[in-house]
Amino acid sequence: MNNRINIIEFPSNLGLKAPEPGVEPGVKNLPDWLRGNGFYQQLKPKNIYTLAPPSYSMNMDTEARVRNSDAIIAYAKQQAEMLDNVLDEAPFPIIIGGDCSILIGNAIALKKRGNYGLFFLDGHTDFILPELSQTGGVAGMDLAVVTGHGHPKLTDIDGLKPYFREEHVWCVGNREYDKDYVAPILDSNIHYYDLERLQEKGTEQCTNDFLQMVTDQKLDGFFIHLDVDVLDDGIMPAVDSRTHDGLTYAELNHILEKLLPHKKAVGMEITILDPDRDPSAEYTKEFIANMTKNIRNARR
Template sequence: MTLTCTLQFSGLVNISYLYGKSKYTFSLMNHNINIVEFPSNLGLEEPAPGTEPGVRNLPSWLRENGFYDMLKPQNVYTAKAPAYSTRRDPETGIRNSASIVDFAKQQAELLEEVFEEDPFPVIIGGDCSILVGNAMALKRKGDYGLFYLNGQTNYVVPPFSQSDGLAEQNLAVVSGQGHPRLSDIDGLSPYFREEHIWCVGNREYGQDHLTPLHESDIHYMDLDTLQHNGTEHCTNTFLQMVEQEDLDGYFIHVDTDVLDDMVMPPATGRSDDGLTYAEFNHIMEKLLTHNKAAGLEITLLDPDLDPTAEYTREFIANLGKCIIDARKHPIA
């Protein structure tokens, strides 16, 4: 059944519900940008007993604080995630494993439509388990690279993993590691080939995190190396790889904990140091401007940890400007 109605929201809005999917169309819109909402917290542990991770509210939080008004997207799509549970799946060892797989398939189905449109998709989580469904959709389209900007590697695999949350393992899963129920959904493994992945900005240096990564073909650049070599070198080498490998495009993952803890304390999984906004903005400007940029996902900013929205608004001001400026004038 199809239902169409008209509401007032920053101009005229048309809303269509199609088999559980929602599509919002703004009259005052930016034809270069779409927003996709995946409000999932399925990949995280409870912050306290009986308390759900607050990242599921990130899309509505960014909307309330002006991000959508700033981007003025042509369309806003949303998919509702399954209910959060603390139950650990004995086969995969991952909490919410079956729900994550179901939601990943739902994401991929929706994104097949979104990726066929011209506007650049800005995808808002949630936690970084949403990368699985996004990666599946890209794999169905072709051969894509991944620029993984994160304060942690999230390439922790058994027996090193100390958590039953997929958020700790999502980079391993999308590169074909981990349990096949997650890493090989619909026979698509690997969603990204290791040699096409840049893992950038990590500042957790325990061997449990680094040993599996060093044994892989992933290009790894931790925070110290990134700041020593410079953001220009990092982005240039990635973009050169994309061209040399003749990839169909690349996807950008932004976990907000990559930013310095002084400017992003509401990120889930805090640790000292991190990127300044000047460094972060330069990376975003370089990556978002290129015509092979296929999409951007934003994860792990927890509204519960920023009750005054002070840090959220600073993040919106910086990233929003990067997106708008870059998509006005994408380069070949």
Template sequence: MAIDLIDVFEFPTNLGLTKKEEDQQPGVYLLPDHFKTYGLYDHLPIQNRYTLIAPSYEIKKDTVSGILNIEAVAHYAVQQAELLAGALEEKTFKLIIGGDCSILVGNMMALKQKGTYGLFFLDGHTDYLPTLSSHTGGAVAGLDLAIVTGLGDERVTNINNLKPYVLEEHVFCVGNRELDDSYVQPILDSAIHYIDLPTLRKTGIEHIVKQFLEMVDQQQLDGFFIHFDVDVLNDDLMPAVDSRQPDGLDYVELIQILAPLVAHPQVVGLEITVLDPHLDQEGKYTSKFIQQLATLFDDQKNSSTLT
């Protein structure tokens, strides 16, 4: 896709996260305004900008499924899918700003209604766990990959009878560095293509991206979508996240991954999640992050102009 125009969708929800502090809700809902403040939109060829106000934050654990805010998350996902549905007909790159990772549900629902799509899931965690796993506390942001591939309560996995929103075999989960055996085992037992951070570096970024794009072609998919949780980045570069870990991708590695994906003619768009402005109030880390994104999109636009 030649990125001549971008449609921006702001989905500022924090319903998929639990509270870290008693007196403060997760600040990820502030991310679109935070990006605007530090100039991201000034660098982009934006055609349209849409904002979908999220329900107010709450901590309501479902007694049956154990999922946090299940009804509110499902309702918001339906609204996301409806908003995206018409825009998917436009020949624009979709840049979707969270919010937390629960926005993946509505985004993949919209794509499922349109056709059969792949998912490049770039994240510091797998987010593929049974609901009652002790690792998640029932928060959808720690379950989103499981939900979109059909694992879990049907109130979120089978909205409008669309289950699964993406087939496991059409997903590459890349960059996980929470390597505890009990955490990783569920995704190893799935049909998802799983590449943790050590494997990514050992095998080579170019090779992994090539494998994904070959899968898209071989499976004759209608296109693919990119999930980008910023906690996949090195903790020194991006500590403003809710679940910090040592190590992570540097910006050179990130661009090596994203550049060929964003340039591909079958890409639909990219979602960015989990950067918490409460944890970067001076914009120290956000500003450097925006510089990298701006360079990525500038390079794509320039290359398409040259060709």
């Protein structure tokens, strides 16, 4: 047993459009998949908590212009309550999705506790409004939602808008360079390191600048979002929205080696790895080998 780690399972796929008619996104099976491939055994968490999500649907909310908004909001409130209770314990929570919409509930829990930063590792910005979305899926809008952009139903749950202030957010690893897609985040106060800028400036400067901001702003802590599609497509193709290029494990590991041991780190979520897209577990096993080493080294 590792008394320094808890695992929380939030296996919601409500933020994604069905890959084909009648087929649910497979990310709902990620906790069981990681467990079956040794992730839990290697981490030996003190406790494992699970929150079953609402049933999957493709319901479009014509008011908010996103899919499954009411179910996502209800689940987010339950998530926030569970995470708040787990944060009262000493062990560091590793939160397993699910898709990126689980960030909303986690963000609400943190906002209720104080002011937190967000290190957002993702192959996309997830910073768009519904009118730019081709799917209506909240998993492609989660960073916008948690910083206060979009319909108040999602952005102002319990009157807590914004859950993270833009200037306290680092968005790292995007490699969708379409001008219309990146325009919203460029117009924001979010600190934006797309893949090209990250590799030009270096992971050391990026993480150091973030941690310095946490100190300078006297934040209560920070949270790490890891969408596995931030990794290079050649080493992690088991995602719903594949894009050429991405981070190497060496680059990701260097970032996490800086963030995970920090005294202000309060948790990390892992999203989007789809077991249906990695039937041999080839890519999953490499991911587990890297992640368990990072987590164990940081939380000894």
